Amino acid sequence: MARGDLVAALAMSEPGAGSDVRAIRTRARREGDTYIVNGQKTFITHGHTADLICLAVKTDTGEDAGVRGFSLLVIEAGETPGFKRGRRLDKVGLKAQDTAELFFEDARVPVANLLGGVEGRGFYQLMEQLAKERINIAMQALALSEAALAETVAYVKQREVFGKRLIDFQNTRIVLAEAKTAMAVTRSFVEVCIDRLIAGTLDGETAAMAKWWATEKQCEVIDNCVQLHGGYGYMLDYPIARMWSDGRIQKIWGGSNEVMKELIARTL
Known part of the structure; x- marks a missing residue:
């Protein structure tokens, strides 16, 4: 990233969750050494060009989980089955900067890509x-x-x-x-x-x-x-x-x- 070989993005916002991060609905369910991710993100800066995407997900959907239910997964765009980019969004300004929708349909992400190595720390991070x-x-x-x-x-x-x-x-x-x-x-x-x-x-x-x-x-x-x-x-x-x-x-x-x-x- 420092050399410019990789472009990174932060994917938090969703169609129904912007400034209110707690309202996100993208989920990651663990199966063995893999997370199965389903959901959608929108308004993602560099969404169309990013190689690495820091993705906010819910790893615990229980009613009592609260903010402890959130985690961050690092998505390697070229190596994640089930991940696809949506359209480039047509903004009022910042025309040189791509902003996109992202989709995850049973996307498979290695557990090793959990940022920090411990579930439930995403909100605090x-x-x-x-x-x-x-x-x-x-x-x-x-x-x-x-x-x-x-x-x-x-x-x-x-x-x-x-x-x-x-x-x-x-x-x-x-x-x-x-x-x-x-x-x-x-x-x-x-x-x-x-x-x-x-x-x-x-x-x-x-x-x-x-x-x-x-x-x-x-x-x-x-x-x-x-x-x-x-x-x-x-x-x-x-x-x-x-x-x-x-x-x-x-x-x-x-x-x-x-x-x-x-x-x-x-x-x-």
Whole structure:
């Protein structure tokens, strides 16, 4: 993977289970030294190109199993009978990145491919990494917002409306001043979170705050930048339009922002 010889994917989401990981229905039943896997995944990043797929499954379907019923299996795509890839999904943005459906029909996976070697640890393995994932999303949101702001400042300085530059209108200056302030506040918060992540002290609540805040501000800032570009902002020939369409997913993946607020509210 480090050399780029293998592409990896994480397969959690299903048609009826997205941010709520506990609702997944893909099952793995053990028979000797093999797991028999049945189920479906959707919205899987790199699903069409991945060589290795980390698959979230239920290994214990008992009513009392709860989160202890989840495990992670490493699927070797080219060596797994019963596994097939579905269609490439047509997304609003991120056109260069394949996103696909995955299907498992009596797929046979060696028991040795159980991540961690012990059943029932999958939910906890996922949760251990979610804070890091959410900070990564916050970092992406911050970088995209700052890039959009820089792109827009350059545009309004050369675009003329009613005989003067767009930057010289008070409304333009106010919108950009608000965006610059929002980005400064967001950067301060995200950098503190990065320091805590490195130190091993970042908690899930703070990571959820960072993910929610940074992506909300990203969408708000970029939408205002599109508006300042006028009709050109809606054309994919312009970087700001691609930022807008590519960035919208940030409020959804890694746990939707509504779920982030719920996680934060539970600590009140």
